[in-house]
Amino acid sequence: MEMQKIQELVANQQKMRALNQAFYNDPDIYRMDLERVYMRSWLYVGHQSEIHNVGDWFLFNFDRESVIIIHSAPGTVNALVNVCRHRGSRIFDEPHGYAKRLTCRYHGWTYDIDGSLRAAAYMSDDFDKSKMGLKKIHCEVLEGMIYVNFADSPAPFQAVRDALTECLRPYRLDQAKVAYRHNYPIESNWKLAVENYTECYHCAPAHPEYTRGHSLAEPESRSSRQHDEVMARAAACGLSETTVSRIYLRAECFGADYAYERYPMWRGHITGSQDGQPVAPLMGDIKDYDGGTTDFQIGPVTFALAYCDYVVIYRFTPDGLERSNCDVTWLINADAEEGRDYDEDKLIWLWDVTTHADQKIIERNAKGIRSRFYEPGPLSTMENFTWNFLEWYLDVLKGPGPGESNRVEISIAS
Numbered sequence: 001m002e003m004q005k006i007q008e009l010v011a012n013q014q015k016m017r018a019l020n021q022a023f024y025n026d027p028d029i030y031r032m033d034l035e036r037v038y039m040r041s042w043l044y045v046g047h048q049s050e051i052h053n054v055g056d057w058f059l060f061n062f063d064r065e066s067v068i069i070i071h072s073a074p075g076t077v078n079a080l081v082n083v084c085r086h087r088g089s090r091i092f093d094e095p096h097g098y099a100k101r102l103t104c105r106y107h108g109w110t111y112d113i114d115g116s117l118r119a120a121a122y123m124s125d126d127f128d129k130s131k132m133g134l135k136k137i138h139c140e141v142l143e144g145m146i147y148v149n150f151a152d153s154p155a156p157f158q159a160v161r162d163a164l165t166e167c168l169r170p171y172r173l174d175q176a177k178v179a180y181r182h183n184y185p186i187e188s189n190w191k192l193a194v195e196n197y198t199e200c201y202h203c204a205p206a207h208p209e210y211t212r213g214h215s216l217a218e219p220e221s222r223s224s225r226q227h228d229e230v231m232a233r234a235a236a237c238g239l240s241e242t243t244v245s246r247i248y249l250r251a252e253c254f255g256a257d258y259a260y261e262r263y264p265m266w267r268g269h270i271t272g273s274q275d276g277q278p279v280a281p282l283m284g285d286i287k288d289y290d291g292g293t294t295d296f297q298i299g300p301v302t303f304a305l306a307y308c309d310y311v312v313i314y315r316f317t318p319d320g321l322e323r324s325n326c327d328v329t330w331l332i333n334a335d336a337e338e339g340r341d342y343d344e345d346k347l348i349w350l351w352d353v354t355t356h357a358d359q360k361i362i363e364r365n366a367k368g369i370r371s372r373f374y375e376p377g378p379l380s381t382m383e384n385f386t387w388n389f390l391e392w393y394l395d396v397l398k399g400p401g402p403g404e405s406n407r408v409e410i411s412i413a414s
Ligand code: FES
Pocket: 084, 085, 086, 087, 088, 089, 104, 105, 106, 107, 108, 109
């Protein structure tokens, strides 16, 4: 689709309405999404416990890109582009491993674990190894969670660090471990998956298991008496009652969104589980269950829920125009032992059931949108966050992209 046509679609978008079909199935818009959203945003890739020893690595793959996340030296994590500097072969294709050196299996070029080129046989005398290290992208670790950014000059991560370090500290995520991690592939454009995550309008009809314990399906819960009681208990349990939200158009810097909010669960539920009862030991420095849960967000496409006994992180990535991945990680205290302290099936039950349901509803949504009869409908008052995301996304598409000239400001029709 021509740029002019895309700009017209953006300009004709009505407020608080679903998007036009083309945003979900046009290949040119998809390429813009990759350049303008995924190449410029802070993206969650994994947890430091997954690369505990120096030399441990795992791959972060999406669309056509692949990055080696490697523990390069004590306290140092590097994000190295998984493309050999000789003729471009991928270095690794296994999902994770351990390496003393990174050797390309095509012609044997060998890199140190910090990415510098160590050996390349039969090269001419003027070959300068020092210029041929693996490309590196920006990488930051916050409370054990590893984030990367592909931009040459990404938004400073410091804003996220300043806003969230203290709120997250009681969970001691830097001392946590991954109890379980699972990828849920979704046959839909990535935006439908993010739209779905950012609203709880669907929670009552689609997630009976979630709705039993969580109050987000009832917007009034935020101002209830129970809310005040839980916030008072949160403080006594060592948890932060802070609410911060600098996301999408309100983010201080593009791609460095952050939010943190604690809110009550329904009475009788103290964590996210089948019966609302604990499924793992209390995390970090938390003293007791306060009856609440926390939503937090880092970057535009990574979301998390923090209970007193575990944290679950959701990451959405595109894998082609109409395919995406929802990667889910469950974090618990590093010293918790399966069988003794927790049962894996019980730990993951709620968010596994819920994510399977989300897979289905998102794919059903994608199928309906492909129809010639689809026409964007109005959003409800419970889809405000989804509109925040869509409004930001439309702004991202406006005019030429970053570094391109002649940016045209087009306002969205109301
Ligand atoms: Fe890697 Fe040739 S492509 S050594």
